[in-house]
Amino acid sequence: MVGKKMIWLGVAILFSTLWVWGTAHAVSEIRIGQIGPTTGWATMFGTEGLNGVKLALAERDYKFKGIPIKLFTEDTKADVEVMRTKLDSFKTRDKVHFIIGPSLGHEGMAAVDWGARNPDVPILIGYSAPEDITMRKATPSVIRPGWTGPQVIFHFGKFCAKDLGYKKVIIVGQDYSYPWDQAAGFTRGFLENGGEKVERIWHPVDAVDFSSIMAKLTGMKKEYDAVLCNSGGAQVVAFFKQWYQFGLDKIYPQILGQANVPIVPMLTELADMALNVYSSLHYYDGNPSEANMKFRESYLKAYGKYPSVIAVQGYDAMRVAFKAMEAIDGKVDDPKAFITAVRQVKMRENESPRGPFYFDKFGNPIQNIYIKKVVKKDGKLMNIAVKTYKDVSQFGPYAAMPEKYMAQPATSREYPPGNKDDYFREIEKYFGKDYMAELKKNNGWKE
Amino acid sequence: MIKERFFLYRKTFLALIVAGIFISIPWVTSDFFVLMAIRVMYFGMLTMSLTFLAGELGVVSLMQASFFGIAGYFVAILQTRYGLPFPFPPLVGIAVSLIIAGLLGMLVIRVRGIYFLMLTLVLGQLVWALASQWSSVTEGDTGIMNVYAPVLFGISMEKSKTAFYYFQLFFFAGATWFLIALRRSPFGLMLRGIRESESRMRMLGYPVSLLRYAAFVFAALVAAIGGVFFVYFMGLINPSSVSLATNVETLLAAILGGINTLAGAVLGTGILKTLDVVLSGITKRYLLFMGIMFLFVILFAPKGIIGTVRNYGRSFLSPLMRWFGLGED
Numbered sequence: 001m002v003g004k005k006m007i008w009l010g011v012a013i014l015f016s017t018l019w020v021w022g023t024a025h026a027v028s029e030i031r032i033g034q035i036g037p038t039t040g041w042a043t044m045f046g047t048e049g050l051n052g053v054k055l056a057l058a059e060r061d062y063k064f065k066g067i068p069i070k071l072f073t074e075d076t077k078a079d080v081e082v083m084r085t086k087l088d089s090f091k092t093r094d095k096v097h098f099i100i101g102p103s104l105g106h107e108g109m110a111a112v113d114w115g116a117r118n119p120d121v122p123i124l125i126g127y128s129a130p131e132d133i134t135m136r137k138a139t140p141s142v143i144r145p146g147w148t149g150p151q152v153i154f155h156f157g158k159f160c161a162k163d164l165g166y167k168k169v170i171i172v173g174q175d176y177s178y179p180w181d182q183a184a185g186f187t188r189g190f191l192e193n194g195g196e197k198v199e200r201i202w203h204p205v206d207a208v209d210f211s212s213i214m215a216k217l218t219g220m221k222k223e224y225d226a227v228l229c230n231s232g233g234a235q236v237v238a239f240f241k242q243w244y245q246f247g248l249d250k251i252y253p254q255i256l257g258q259a260n261v262p263i264v265p266m267l268t269e270l271a272d273m274a275l276n277v278y279s280s281l282h283y284y285d286g287n288p289s290e291a292n293m294k295f296r297e298s299y300l301k302a303y304g305k306y307p308s309v310i311a312v313q314g315y316d317a318m319r320v321a322f323k324a325m326e327a328i329d330g331k332v333d334d335p336k337a338f339i340t341a342v343r344q345v346k347m348r349e350n351e352s353p354r355g356p357f358y359f360d361k362f363g364n365p366i367q368n369i370y371i372k373k374v375v376k377k378d379g380k381l382m383n384i385a386v387k388t389y390k391d392v393s394q395f396g397p398y399a400a401m402p403e404k405y406m407a408q409p410a411t412s413r414e415y416p417p418g419n420k421d422d423y424f425r426e427i428e429k430y431f432g433k434d435y436m437a438e439l440k441k442n443n444g445w446k447e
Numbered sequence: 448m449i450k451e452r453f454f455l456y457r458k459t460f461l462a463l464i465v466a467g468i469f470i471s472i473p474w475v476t477s478d479f480f481v482l483m484a485i486r487v488m489y490f491g492m493l494t495m496s497l498t499f500l501a502g503e504l505g506v507v508s509l510m511q512a513s514f515f516g517i518a519g520y521f522v523a524i525l526q527t528r529y530g531l532p533f534p535f536p537p538l539v540g541i542a543v544s545l546i547i548a549g550l551l552g553m554l555v556i557r558v559r560g561i562y563f564l565m566l567t568l569v570l571g572q573l574v575w576a577l578a579s580q581w582s583s584v585t586e587g588d589t590g591i592m593n594v595y596a597p598v599l600f601g602i603s604m605e606k607s608k609t610a611f612y613y614f615q616l617f618f619f620a621g622a623t624w625f626l627i628a629l630r631r632s633p634f635g636l637m638l639r640g641i642r643e644s645e646s647r648m649r650m651l652g653y654p655v656s657l658l659r660y661a662a663f664v665f666a667a668l669v670a671a672i673g674g675v676f677f678v679y680f681m682g683l684i685n686p687s688s689v690s691l692a693t694n695v696e697t698l699l700a701a702i703l704g705g706i707n708t709l710a711g712a713v714l715g716t717g718i719l720k721t722l723d724v725v726l727s728g729i730t731k732r733y734l735l736f737m738g739i740m741f742l743f744v745i746l747f748a749p750k751g752i753i754g755t756v757r758n759y760g761r762s763f764l765s766p767l768m769r770w771f772g773l774g775e776d
Contacts (some may be wrong), residue, residue, distance in 0.1 A: 073726065080681075081687065106589055106590060106687075113683050180582075412587070
């Protein structure tokens with residue numbers, strides 16, 4: 001008799017321990033996939049993002065509440081076919097709980113398309129900036145703790161028109177979708193706040209000889225006030241060099257830059273040529289906030305150089321994921337709960353090197369946009385903020401009417417028009433007469 | 448008696464074994480393997496179109512990915528923008544690809560050797576530039592998305608990878624059979640004649656230009672079929688599918704497997720595409736390893752894996768190969 005009782009007791013103990021064990025360790029290992037271009041021309045965008053993720057993981061010793069975290073990393077080679085295959089490998093081979101990345105524009109677009117077909121694998125997009133990832137193609141499982149191209153440059157257009165007082169600006173840039181987006185965002189901010197004309201000059205993506213463009217720019221000085229360099233990487237270095245060789249620094253006040261022009265890795269390349277360049281972004285390396293100082297120092301210690309905004313975003317993506325995991329007690333095996341938790345994450349002041357941010361309903365952050373200027377501090381070049389626009393959404397000044405904004409055609413090399421009259425005719429079509437009247441009344445945007 | 452009959456049908460027997468292996472893949476392997484097999488098949492068709500030209504005409508084309516991509520782009524555009532129902536986008540896509548191959552073919556068949564390589568390179572880059580710059584049609588570098596594989600006999604090819612695998616296997620087998628049949632036909636013989644000595648063939652009264660032209664268009668057809676499956680499986684297409692990198696990778700796959708053979712094309716693609724994914728999961732320096740591998744292939748096995756097996760493996764493999772009737776092909 002006693003034996004039977006003992007058996008029942010034993011079974012009860014076994015079941016209760018199993019139950020407790022089962023709830024305490026919903027998952028025995030958290031598996032994260034990180035993807036980005038770590039070989040090829042875009043290596044910088046992939047490796048810096050990965051470094052950021054690793055730094056955030058190392059801060060917690062690759063553990064979450066005692067559960068070990070395993071990081072899987074893959075290279076996209078900047079090719080979407082490769083990337084899609086590797087996303088599939090993450091899902092079927094590594095069985096990851098969520099994915100961080102990728103970094104480039106076309107990769108991000110392909111990732112959101114993959115995300116729509118695989119809603120059970122949440123994706124936190126890295127540095128990819130196309131608007132449609134979180135606009136026309138937005139899907140619940142894809143959240144971007146990053147930025148959109150136009151989001152960071154809308155207000156730079158306004159700044160150039162209002163604070164710098166320029167009327168006509170030339171934009172010289174690489175001929176592909178990211179610079180098109182930058183030009184579009186700038187054009188909106190510039191023309192709606194008193195600017196008169198934006199002329200765009202496109203050059204092939206890998207061009208390094210700008211002599212014909214420099215000659216053209218010299219001639220155009222009669223009509224135009226400033227030049228905005230809308231390229232990235234080696235093209236920026238070549239552009240700046242030739243700018244000085246052709247003596248354009250003596251006839252134009254300074255070069256304006258698109259968001260990526262004076263980021264940290266570029267500053268070492270450009271050296272003093274970058275002095276006084278104005279640009280805008282959701283992060284600036286000279287931010288004296290405690291979070292940024294700490295981040296910069298620990299990144300320097302780990303990787304031997306200062307981080308750029310790309311690393312910040314990898315770091316932030318992982319930290320957002322940690323916050324979400326805290327909210328759901330580490331149950332990352334429930335993708336729905338994880339997605340909901342990520343979307344509700346609010347990064348407060350001093351929680352991120354970039355400043356506070358939270359997500360809009362499309363999954364893109366509402367964050368500070370800084371107008372930056374390159375200065376020399378203690379012999380080192382860095383960006384400082386000359387103006388801060390708080391809580392800017394991906395729709396910028398059109399935050400109240402996202403549907404109308406999205407009804408417009410996608411940006412292209414000529415859209416929206418750079419001529420004031422054509423431009424206003426175009427936006428009246430989409431935003432209506434009321435919006436036009438308001439613009440006129442406030443003499444530009446309200447804030 | 449039985450043995451003799453078996454000997455008689457040995458080629459059918461071999462074909463059955465190969466077919467059996469391909470058909471059983473989704474049953475015996477993992478989802479991941481099926482995924483890789485699908486990739487290898489569509490890229491395999493692209494590589495086969497290159498090796499067909501290389502093997503039969505003795506020319507290396509750097510624009511096969513253009514026909515692959517054009518078909519893909521047309522499927523994507525017709526399906527997403529005009530909502531055409533299933534059989535039409537791929538049919539139109541392949542047809543357009545063939546028409547373009549027909550037009551460009553008139554140009555490229557005029558040149559030979561290194562000039563053929565250069566001309567196809569230029570034309571291929573032209574297609575790439577169009578895909579990247581003509582954004583109102585191709586949506587630029589972002590590419591066209593939301594392409595879904597069709598529903599056939601009530602089975603969604605989009606949801607079931609196994610179904611997609613069989614769907615593609617059918618056409619893959621068809622394309623392979625088509626190329627093999629072409630090689631074995633009098634047409635194939637004439638092509639090889641041209642490869643060996645064009646002037647002699649012309650003197651014998653063969654329509655040399657016409658034959659070269661037809662071979663070029665046939666190769667484009669196979670690439671275009673691959674392109675249709677590519678876009679269906681990926682769900683999107685962007686300029687990288689018609690880029691120089693894709694063309695060069697195709698050429699590398701062909702060199703690795705054996706540039707003169709169809710089996711080499713599939714083998715080379717299989718190795719290249721699998722290593723890509725498997726090695727990169729292990730080390731970040733995987734491109735270095737692949738580079739070293741190519742160096743070895745070029746130095747020690749310039750005829751590719753199939754060619755080397757044929758040369759060096761003849762002693763111990765030849766009884767088997769001869770038995771299957773593959774000895775001296």
